[in-house]
Amino acid sequence: MTTLLAGRTARHPARHPGRFRGLWNASPLTYLTLVAALALSVFPIYWMIIVATRTNSVVADVPPPLLPGGQGADNVGRLFDNPEAYFAKGLLNSAIASAAVTVSTVFFASLAGFAFAKLRFRGRNALLLTIVATMMIPVQMGIIPLYMIMVKLGWQNHLQAVIVPFLVTGFGVFMMRQYADQAIPDELIEAARVDGCSTFGVYWRVVLPALRPAAGVLGLFTFMQTWNEFMWPLAVLSPDNPTVQLSINNLANAYFKDYTLMFAGTSVAILPLLVVFIVFGRQIIGGIMEGAVKA
Amino acid sequence: MTIELRPDRKGPPPAPVRSGPRRAWRARLARLDLRGAPYAFISPFYLVFLVFGAFPLGYTLWVSLHDWELASGTRKFVGLDNYDYLLTDADFWHATVNTLGIFVVATVPQLLLALLAANALNRRMRMPTLFRIGMVAPLVTSTAAVAIVFTQMFDRDWGMVNWALGLAGIDPIAWTTSRGWSWVAIATMVDWRWTGYNALIYLAAMQAIPKDLYEAAAIDGASRIRQFWQITVPMLRPTILFTVIISTIGGLQLFTEPVLFSVGTPNKMDGGPMHQFQTITMYMYDNAFGHDRYGYGATVAWALFLMIIVFSLLNFLAVRRAGGTR
Numbered sequence: 001m002t003t004l005l006a007g008r009t010a011r012h013p014a015r016h017p018g019r020f021r022g023l024w025n026a027s028p029l030t031y032l033t034l035v036a037a038l039a040l041s042v043f044p045i046y047w048m049i050i051v052a053t054r055t056n057s058v059v060a061d062v063p064p065p066l067l068p069g070g071q072g073a074d075n076v077g078r079l080f081d082n083p084e085a086y087f088a089k090g091l092l093n094s095a096i097a098s099a100a101v102t103v104s105t106v107f108f109a110s111l112a113g114f115a116f117a118k119l120r121f122r123g124r125n126a127l128l129l130t131i132v133a134t135m136m137i138p139v140q141m142g143i144i145p146l147y148m149i150m151v152k153l154g155w156q157n158h159l160q161a162v163i164v165p166f167l168v169t170g171f172g173v174f175m176m177r178q179y180a181d182q183a184i185p186d187e188l189i190e191a192a193r194v195d196g197c198s199t200f201g202v203y204w205r206v207v208l209p210a211l212r213p214a215a216g217v218l219g220l221f222t223f224m225q226t227w228n229e230f231m232w233p234l235a236v237l238s239p240d241n242p243t244v245q246l247s248i249n250n251l252a253n254a255y256f257k258d259y260t261l262m263f264a265g266t267s268v269a270i271l272p273l274l275v276v277f278i279v280f281g282r283q284i285i286g287g288i289m290e291g292a293v294k295a
Numbered sequence: 296m297t298i299e300l301r302p303d304r305k306g307p308p309p310a311p312v313r314s315g316p317r318r319a320w321r322a323r324l325a326r327l328d329l330r331g332a333p334y335a336f337i338s339p340f341y342l343v344f345l346v347f348g349a350f351p352l353g354y355t356l357w358v359s360l361h362d363w364e365l366a367s368g369t370r371k372f373v374g375l376d377n378y379d380y381l382l383t384d385a386d387f388w389h390a391t392v393n394t395l396g397i398f399v400v401a402t403v404p405q406l407l408l409a410l411l412a413a414n415a416l417n418r419r420m421r422m423p424t425l426f427r428i429g430m431v432a433p434l435v436t437s438t439a440a441v442a443i444v445f446t447q448m449f450d451r452d453w454g455m456v457n458w459a460l461g462l463a464g465i466d467p468i469a470w471t472t473s474r475g476w477s478w479v480a481i482a483t484m485v486d487w488r489w490t491g492y493n494a495l496i497y498l499a500a501m502q503a504i505p506k507d508l509y510e511a512a513a514i515d516g517a518s519r520i521r522q523f524w525q526i527t528v529p530m531l532r533p534t535i536l537f538t539v540i541i542s543t544i545g546g547l548q549l550f551t552e553p554v555l556f557s558v559g560t561p562n563k564m565d566g567g568p569m570h571q572f573q574t575i576t577m578y579m580y581d582n583a584f585g586h587d588r589y590g591y592g593a594t595v596a597w598a599l600f601l602m603i604i605v606f607s608l609l610n611f612l613a614v615r616r617a618g619g620t621r
Contacts, residue, residue, distance in 0.1 A: 024519075026420035033415045038429035041491060045436060047455070048444050059453045108339040110452055115336035127337065140548055140576070141600050142351025144583050144593045145358060149351070151365065165347035168340045197334035198325075228437045230551040231576070235584055245439040252443050252555055253563070261445055266440035277435040281428045288431065288492060289499035 010088055032149075045270075051177065051263040052076075059259050075264035084254060087265065090247030093159055100163050105222045106215050108168035113176025114207045119191055119199070128177070134170035143235060148234055161236045163242065166226065172218050179214035180207065215285035220280055224273055242270045272278040303315035352600075355593045362418065363590035377594040387595060389570060390578040391602075393478070397553075397574065406538060409490050410531075413497035414523060427498075430491030442484055442555035449480045449556075460470035474571035480570055484552045489545075493538050501527060537615045540607050547603050550576040559565035575599045 026034075051058050054069035067165040079087050080171050115121070146165060147156075155161040184207060192202045208215070233243045239250050251258070277284065359378070362371040381387055416426060433441070448455045449470040457467040470480045504527065512522050528535075553572045557563045564581035566573025573581075575595065583592030 024418050026418035030415045030418055030420070033411070034420075034426045037415075037491075038426060039414055040487070041429050041432050044441065044444050044448070044487065045432065047448070048440070050418075059447065059450075062458065064455050064458065108343075112337040112340050115333040119333040119336070121330075121333035124333075131340070134348060137348065137352060138544060138548060138600075138603070141596050142348065142355055142549075143580075144589055144596060145354035146347060146352035147583070148354075148358075148365070148589070149347070165343070167343050170340070170344065173340050174338075188448070198328050199336075201337070224435060228439075230439050230554075231580065235580070237437050245437055248439055248443060249555065252446075252558065257558070262443055263447075266437075266443050270436045273437065275434040277428075277432070282424065284435075285424075285427050285431060285495060288495045 013129060041127060048263050048267055048270075051259055052267045054260060056258065056260050071260065071294050075260045076268060078261055079264045079268065080203050082251070082261065084239075085247045085250045085265065086242050087244070087247045087268070089240075090242040091268070093237075093242065094227055094244040097162050098223050099158060101166050101226045102219050102223045104167040105169060105172050106219045109172030110172045110176045110180075110208060110211050110215055111203060112168070113178075114184075114203050114211070115171040116173070116177040117180035118184060118186065118207070128174075131170045135174060140231060143232060145233075147235055148258055156236055157238045157241050158239075161235075162229065162233050165232075169222075172222070175218055176211060176214060180211060183214070184210050201272075216280075217290075220276060220284055223276065227273060242264070296619040310534070351410070355596050358590055359593035359597055361590040361592070364587045365589060366513045366587045373590070377591050379600075381465060381594050381598060385599070386570065386573075387578060390566075390573045390575045393474075393566065393570075393572055394547055394549060394574045394576075397478045397481050397485075397549060397572070398543070399486040400478050402539070402542045402546055404482075405490050405542070406493060406535070408486070409493035409497055409538070410528070410535075412490065412494035413501055414527065415517060416494065416498050419499045425619070428515075429497060432491070432495055433488045434492055436488070438551040439555055440553045441488060445480070445484045445487070445552075445556055446556050449483075472571070473567075474569070477556070477567060477572040480557055481549070481552050484556075485546070485549070489542070493542075497531060497534060500531050532614065537613060539610045539614055543610055544603055545604050545613070547599065547606065548576050549574045550580070553577060575602075 008031055020126075047064075050068050053072035054065065058065060058069070079085065092157060111142065116124065150156050150161045155164075188206055188210070189202055192206045197205060227244070228245065228251075230245050233246055234249070237243065237246060239246065247281055248262065248269050250267050251262045335497050360372060360374060362369060362373050362376075364370075379574045412430065416423070416430070420426070447453075449457075451457060451467055451469050451471070453586050454470070456470070459468065469478050508526050508530075509522055512526060517525065553574050554563050554577060556572065557566055559570055562581070562585065564573070564577045564585055566577055576599065579592050579595040579599065582595060
């Protein structure tokens with residue numbers, strides 16, 4: 001991973017103006033393909049909004065309506081009043097869990113990444129190797145003993161059960177290490193030490209600010225992933241103390257399929273992700289594209 | 296981004312002359328900081344990983360050697376009996392076939408489409424950012440939300456997919472009841488979500504291919520299609536390998552989409568009345584959390600884990616060989 005600054009790759013050709021003609025111009029067929037792909041990408045989200053803003057007859061309409069209706073506020077109101085969904089609680093739980101996991105992951109991963117990249121200590125390389133190895137293990141595989149641990153701790157159906165096991169990930173540590181390794185000159189750390197900083201002081205005042213771009217990307221992905229988690233919360237939380245994903249699952253489980261209610265639920269459930277996406281879209285794309293270079 | 300070369304000093308100004316023992320104490324503290332800080336910084340990760348990552352994985356093996364129920368408190372060591380049972384468990388192998396079937400139906404078109412999309416994105420064009428953002432828009436929806444929306448769209452009587460097929464003169468398809476079609480429906484949800492992600496990964500790799508290669512090929516008279524297959528694809532081999540392995544790990548653990556697709560059956564872990572789209576993870580979950588058979592659930596978990604390793608290796612070898620001579 002060379003750098004995580006979004007958009008870097010897009011600017012890259014400009015550095016070799018002479019060779020820029022190597023990139024073909026997009027043909028009309030290319031645009032057609034891309035517009036079709038764009039439409040397919042966006043349509044299910046758009047359909048979600050159409051159904052969420054109409055009455056239940058919408059699913060039986062032929063042909064299906066292609067514009068949003070005026071029932072959105074009404075449906076969202078019914079959503080929060082629904083006694084089986086516990087929707088407000090689900091939203092709150094998801095917000096708390098995602099925020100806690102994100103802050104903690106970014107903090108501990110950058111702390112460990114800094115240590116691996118810039119500090120000398122015995123066993124550093126071997127320990128780093130174990131981190132890379134842990135990235136291969138799917139956490140979900142340990143779900144049964146993880147549940148047993150929660151039973152022992154008395155944490156079933158408590159929110160910390162979906163927070164504590166995910167406080168920091170091997171992927172995060174490795175990503176921050178790669179970035180710190182090339183983004184922070186050793187002189188900077190030496191200078192801070194000469195100025196009398198403790199090692200943590202160096203991290204807090206010098207390293208963390210310099211790691212901001214990578215920390216931002218890690219934070220975005222961690223937030224999205226935690227918000228999206230389904231299997232583990234389903235196992236350890238109960239329907240009356242859900243995350244937002246379990247709330248919409250509660251609605252989908254109802255005997256009578258109230259589609260406008262379900263779709264209002266899914267719309268509100270993805271709203272925070274959509275906001276994150278609209279604000280940080282470029283960083284997300286940069287993160288994905290740089291992630292490839294990592295491997 | 297500017298980097299502050301001189302971090303601001305918030306601490307007290309340098310102390311005046313210090314007495315001897317005090318300075319020694321400070322020196323010892325500084326040495327401790329230098330020696331101990333690295334371990335202190337990496338320890339949170341190891342703590343979390345040991346307790347909630349490594350221990351559960353190992354403990355799964357231990358649990359799998361037991362007849363282990365939480366509700367009744369049963370806990371009997373049975374050795375390899377669970378594994379014995381697994382080998383002849385028709386339900387397990389049925390779920391395995393489902394999982395692999397969905398995986399193949401999902402992954403092959405997904406990666407091919409991603410390659411084509413990346414190739415289309417790798418042009419000089421207007422609004423490149425718009426198209427890229429559009430490609431990954433599905434990624435920022437939640438899996439459960441997407442599964443609910445697609446399940447409605449795949450409804451046999453009222454779904455939009457069958458309506459659209461009807462316009463083309465095709466009879467309605469029973470997406471949830473037919474085994475093969477249910478795989479296609481679930482694979483569609485997976486592909487909708489992940490194709491754009493893979494396309495961006497391919498795009499990043501394509502941008503790293505030296506343009507001279509194409510220029511040389513063009514001079515030699517190679518068509519664009521030929522250049523794509525003979526330059527782009529071979530140069531992308533490591534990246535393709537990466538995406539194949541990521542897809543394998545994710546695909547073999549498929550859970551959320553089929554669970555939410557199971558509308559209309561009392562037990563959502565069944566994967567339809569005939570278990571036609573029950574995946575291995577659903578089977579594991581159902582055994583442990585649905586039927587209080589934690590021992591056997593752990594056995595299924597280990598079988599799945601081994602399967603992920605084996606298939607990752609197989610894919611690794613397959614993609615390497617498919618690459619040809621190099």
